[in-house]
Amino acid sequence: MEGGGDQDLRLLDIVTSSHDENTVKQSSEKIDNENDSKKISDNKRKREDSKSDDETISNGEHGLSTTESKDTTEMKSSSQDTMHEAGEVPDASRLLHRTTSIFFRHLTMQTTNDDLENMCKQYAGFRRVCITDPAPERKFFRRGWATFDYSVQIRNICYELNLTKLHDTDVGAIVNRELKNRVRTISGIAHHKTIVRNDLRLITKIIKQLDAQWNIWESNENDHNEKKVTISDDSEISSSTMNTSSIQNKNPIGFISYNPLLKNITEYLVEEGDAEEEELLGDASTTMENNSNAFEIDKELTKVLDRLILYLRVVYSVDYYNCADYTQEDSMPNRCGVIHVRGGLLSTITQKELTNFMQQFESRLTVYMDSHEKIDDDEALKLGAKNEENEIEKFMDANCQEVSKDKWSCPLSGKKFKGPEFVRKHILNKHHDKIDEVKKEMIYFNNYLYDPKRPQLPEHSSNRPGATAAAPHPSGLPLPTPMTVQPLFTRAS
Structure with a gap:
């Protein structure tokens, strides 16, 4: 795992350029050969027309067989399809390893991948975009990259992108330098x-x-499981070996x-x-x-x-x-x-x-x-994992409001009912979409909670295992929190 760098990229450029030159030379040579072959074919046709029908030679005696002649004609037709036509210029190969890109320093939290892509794809040579998650240390701003072909005028595109705003915010576009x-x-x-x-x-x-x-x-594993082990009748295997082999197949070792x-x-x-040899000879300590x-x-x-x-x-x-x-x-x-x-x-x-x-x-x-893809259920419950039935029950209680005696209302529709059971029935029948939203929010929150790599605030040093608790203030009052220094006096304007 040693070597590699910018020199390898230069070598790739040299190889691709030489390949393009070779293709151009080959195409020109093919055009000349086609012209020569046309002249030869015209002369042959004139000679064949002058011959009589009786002087034809059968394929079975002196030439190829019918099947071989068909194969040769098919080969010629396929080769003619693959060959370039006269005057055709082959497509230039794309340098996929060579790209230019623009870096966006300031993207709002509301910016999505589609927003950035729609802004950049109007320029020729656009390939793809990449956007990061909001960073708390940068006031929840995002960062992004837009990748273009190596042949485009990247500075002109960057200048035009700086004139546009995304969600009423300057994107801060700069030309991204190549990796060093x-x-x-x-x-x-x-x-x-x-x-x-x-x-x-x-x-x-x-x-x-x-x-x-x-x-x-997974496909290799399925193919391996489908194979059946067959034992020939001529082989003599004892019962003890059969028993051990079955045990090994159930619990494979290694x-x-x-x-x-x-x-x-x-x-x-x-x-x-x-x-063993070192122990017998007593050379273990000396070799170490x-x-x-x-x-x-x-x-x-x-x-x-x-x-x-x-x-x-x-x-x-x-x-x-x-x-x-x-x-x-x-x-x-x-x-x-x-x-x-x-x-x-x-x-x-x-x-x-x-x-x-x-x-x-x-x-x-x-x-x-x-x-681990998910944390344990016990740890999730300590962090406040939600239950579907409890969340639906809370939603029902919040939307069953008592107006007066024997009169209940549903805030979702504003209708009045005689009792809370009628309000529940009304919500289940008419506002089932609201219940689905409650379920989705519960699933979304639990998925975030079960994710061990979820974004979260850094743990305080006093809460870490092995940390000593801070001593209380002598006066008994809580310790003051650090604040920005405020001026004692302000000048009157």
Whole structure:
């Protein structure tokens, strides 16, 4: 996972330009060949007309058979369809990896993806837009990007977009610069054999969990389950082996995944050693002392790890070494922008440095290894999860108002009834849409509550586990809250 950058983009440009030149040359050569073939065909027709009908040669004796002649004619017709016509210019290939974009600094909270797309798609070369969630630290303003083709005049488009307003607010459009240092490095300690093996263990858990979440290899699993194991009659198998095989099929042992990249991954996850030999010879302590400062590298393990890192980056937009998930990358100007790789090799390393690096790195990846789609019901009830029956009952009570004795009214329609049971019946029959709105609001609130990654205010330091409570004020009064400094006196105008 090393190398890559702006030089690769330049090489792609050179390849595409040379490809375009070759296509133009080929088209011109085809036109010349077609003209020559037309002249030859005209001469052949004149010669064939002069021949008599008796001098024809049968296909069965000297030429091709009827089936072969049909095949050749079909091949010629298909080749003529694929060939360019005379004077036709082939379409120029689009440089999909080269884009230009505009960054919008100030988008109101009410701005949607469709609003920004309708504003930008009137310009030629428009591709896609991307919009972020409202940020509390920026007064709930959004940010956005609009991606265009590389051939457009992006500065002219940016100037015109700054003259327009969206929801009565300036969008603050600026030209987005190209990415610099797309391939970034981390500490070279990640090259060590122990860390590479630990990374293989962690990334295998992440990939297996993401594959199960998105059902990437579900078709392979179904095909595997449909296959039936057949045993030939000639094979002699004892009853004991039959019993053990049935038990193994019910409870399979080992790492099971239908992802081809994870095939035989246990060969690299399990470590081998000469523990018995070292114990008998008493060389265990000496080898550990001698290898304490040695920097071990295993190229085979590193190759397997790099393949999984690339799979995680391309398929799920997860940058492993950065411990980051680029959720909106598909809509961004660069659909595969930044990736982190291992840095330069280190000369020496200690066991303490290895342990600290692995512990800190694993703590950052716990979000992806132990991620849950929903929180527990007990925790949701503590946070105030709503019940459908209770919410409907509250809605009924709020819309059954007693006007006087034996007279009740429905605020939704303004009608009067003799009792609350008649009001309930009226709401169920005539205002069923209002009840559906109550159910939708309840479901929306519970979905927000059950989401472990929901936007929420940061937790106060005193409420965190292990924090000491603040001491009360000596006077017994509550501690004052921090406020902005106000001037004591104001000048009279």
